Amino acid sequence: MMMKMEMLQDVQLKPYNSFRVSARARLFCRVDTPQELKEVLALYPHEKKLVLGGGYNMLFTTDFDGLIIQPVMKQIQVLSEDNDRIEIEAGAAVVWDDFVDYCVREGYAGLENLSLIPGTVGASPVQNIGAYGAEVKDGISAVRAMELSTGKAVVFSHADCRFSYRDSLFKHERNYVITSVVFRLHKTFVYQEKYIDLSRELKGVPHPTLQQVRQAVIRIRERKLPDYATLPxxxxxxxxxxxxxxxxxxxxxxxxxxxxxxxxxxxxxxxxxxxxxxxxxxxxxxxxxxxxxxxxxxxxxxxxxxxxxxxxxxxxxxxxxxxxxxxxxxxxxxxx
Missing domain, CATH: 3.90.78.10 (UDP-N-acetylenolpyruvoylglucosamine reductase, C-terminal domain)
Structure with missing residues (x-):
């Protein structure tokens, strides 16, 4: 079995977590496809494993004595659509806000309130990220993953994911690597008040567009929240x-x-x-x-x-x- 990806040893994790704290991983690799991931799991069946996305929602307090796997799948593809809805699959490593920007520019509604949240698409269902009255679960129709222990591909329906407030199946059962997420979004948009701060920001805009909502969310977040790049x-x-x-x-x-x-x-x-x-x-x-x-x-x-x-x-x-x-x-x- 040939493995194209590089297996690194004794890797400093400071660049891979937004708190910028020091910790080391005994083994570290990036996987570009589900097949590469399956090969890694077959070659290292007994290693303790941790899946690392963008590292925006984790805190390392000690070194990791095992294998850290970082998925780098970045494809985006339309699976199906009709007059009202569209299904889009996005790879786990797609930057979350880049994906939201793409959807807004294309006129696909459902994720705009989640603009500027740091992280990756693959991390979004784990935490069931939410902001300004919206949660990512409302746009997710399925999650594709691979079982760490067996390398078996698994598709989780929305119900299978057991979403709740800032929580999901994936937060508790760590035996899965998310490889992509399928979103079901609307092709029409009418603004509905969900969060008072956002409505205040849009005051004077009679019928906000998707782009206006996204920009309002970005303005609020930039005023309130520090940039992790300058203040971890x-x-x-x-x-x-x-x-x-x-x-x-x-x-x-x-x-x-x-x-x-x-x-x-x-x-x-x-x-x-x-x-x-x-x-x-x-x-x-x-x-x-x-x-x-x-x-x-x-x-x-x-x-x-x-x-x-x-x-x-x-x-x-x-x-x-x-x-x-x-x-x-x-x-x-x-x-x-």
Missing amino acids: NAGSFFKNPLLTGGEKEALLSKLPDAPVYAAGEGRFKTSAAYLIDKAGYKGKRRGMVGTYPGHALIMVNYGTDKGSDIIDFMKEVQEAVSDRFCVALEPEVRIY
């Missing part, structure tokens, strides 16, 4: 907490103005950024780690090489929010 971060560090009815009432007794929204099934969602701010941690810094002054939910790296420094600060923030408001903050970032 992984976007939103914590999930917005889901509360029971009792937990909601307890929170409102302490913070009457806390934003609380019905989340279905008797649960309520509140804002992690709001709680972090009220705990006194917006813009707070400990050594080379802190929360971003413009957005309390963004944890930033001011110069440490150690993922453990970020974890220590994460725990401090969690304890402060728990002690003051009895709400547990759960990381959205994947920690290794």
